[in-house]
Amino acid sequence: MAQARLKQLVRIVRPSSQGEAVVDGRRIYILPTRYGMVFGVLLVTLLIASINYANNPAFILTFLLTGIFVQAIFHTWRNLLHLHLRPLYADRVFAGETTFFHFRLRGAGDRAHYSLQFGFREQAPVLADCPASGETEIQVPFQTRHRGLLHPGRLIVETRFPLGLLRAWCYVETDMEAIIWPRFLDAPAEQGEAANAGSADGDRGRGTDDFTGYRGYHPGDSLAHVCWKALAGEKGLLVKQFGGDRVKQIWLDFDALDETSAEIRLGRLAGAIRALASQPVHYGLRLGEREIPPDKGEDHYRKCLDALALYGGSP
Template sequence: MIPHRLLAGPLSRLRHSIDRRLFRLRPAEALPIRLRQRRIFVLPTRAGWIFGLTLFAMLLASINYTLSLGFALTFLLAGVGITSIFHAFRTLLDLEVGAGPLPPVHSGETAQFGLILSHRRRAAREAITVRTAHSAVNTDLAPDAHATLTLTAPTPARGWQRIGRLTIETVFPLGLIRAWSVLTPDITLLVYPAVEATAPPPPSGTGTDGRTQAASGDDDFAGLRAHRPTDSPRQVAWKAVARSGTLVSKQFQGGAGGPLTFDWHHLPPAMPDEARLQRLARWVVDAARDDARWTLRLPGQTLGPDRGAQHRHRCLRALALFRLNHHVPAAN
């Protein structure tokens, strides 16, 4: 007996080959994508098959008993069913698919792929469902309008992640006919590394011995901020906690330390690469939240010193793509 794992590869390649030929799928389709006539498929739903069998039984009974009203009712209902095929097909015809907002997320969080459906017809399109392997969204389109949808997916690893295979379908108007189209849009989202939950305080610079110095930042009191799990007990403002009952920490501005320095080579030698990236990501996120200036040093790349949201994105992007191929992986 052939093991299942030996058949998995050939069966997967055969399935993808059939999909490409049947649904005319490409590795990644440039946007916008317009649903032409040849890309839309139509078949009865389960209710449609039952409806068809009922009409067939009604036709046999009308023939057997020569019922004129039975013939009229059978052909009337058959005409309604045929009309629903036309309406279901027209609901998807010439629909355009484009990319919407694609906010980056950290690995382990839920990715949100933005998708824009638009059309130029003067009639509304109703009961449209957009489906991926992980989520589905229903929407209606007003005449000559567009709608922005959000599809979610898990993020198992850092780097680029595609939206994957997309199915757009409708059973409008009666639920008897399903019209659908399958496509693979070129929509990708950047996944940052996960942030370490209990990272130690970040370093602030490099001393004369070449080792990083801890960021004390205790020179000037700058105010209070929300407590973070990585704060030491001495940073907690215990008097303010006693008054308000809310856990807050003291924030300082140190003039001697200068910009923070997050250096790959100053992390423990035995720390795995992914753990290093998670710790550096935590330091970058915390520094951006405190509006500090920092420098990120990776093998062969130095970013900063700088501050702000753009610098945060550049650093997290460098961490997300560190030692990965920069090309976007193929869709599943």
């Protein structure tokens, strides 16, 4: 009961049913920065000196600077007010690399938001501006360490605009997650059982031996088969087609590896998949009770690595 009440007191910006988070005034924290505290000490010193010497110009300067400070409080708070933030997606990367969480920002009406800083706890932040009556996309980095599903936690949005005397910030609950692939280890491309397939992928279908012509690009096609010369000649995005009577197939089997550590096995398989993706072969994956049939292309590449990332949960 007490814990539930405590959660209600914490000011967190939560996304709506449409998935968009809007920063309202009651969710914004604001405190002076180090420069703001020095500025406050200066104001107190000026006030004491003005009273001590009964100096009217000193009074005017003190009240003028105080008014500027009060206005800075309002404008710093207002720079976060009604900021719209929509989570998009997260990049898939290997463990140890930096993934990026993508967000779309939208301002309120015709008012722009300047010098906004976005970052997760203990991670490097990124700076961005949100134009008036427009949208912009940002990429917030996160340094990964382990494979599996990564939950980055709450996004911290802050600003020190316009004078740097105050820091206003809020916490945004994003509920985002990223799939982090195992840290790949150098491995021979042909780890596992090799086989040759015939007519199903021969001259009447897809192969790897002889060039047979061009066709339009389909999502998931290997970039190694894209005809870049045709693209440079403004002929569109074309993909080279190959035929042949035999297509090499390779099975990657988790249980067939000698290493005792499951993480090392997953790293070896990730390295083998990474190497095979750039070769004209079809590869399949046997991972415990799960079996992914041999295939190739970007979609198959991600499917295999996703299976490795989610195997047995996070380490």
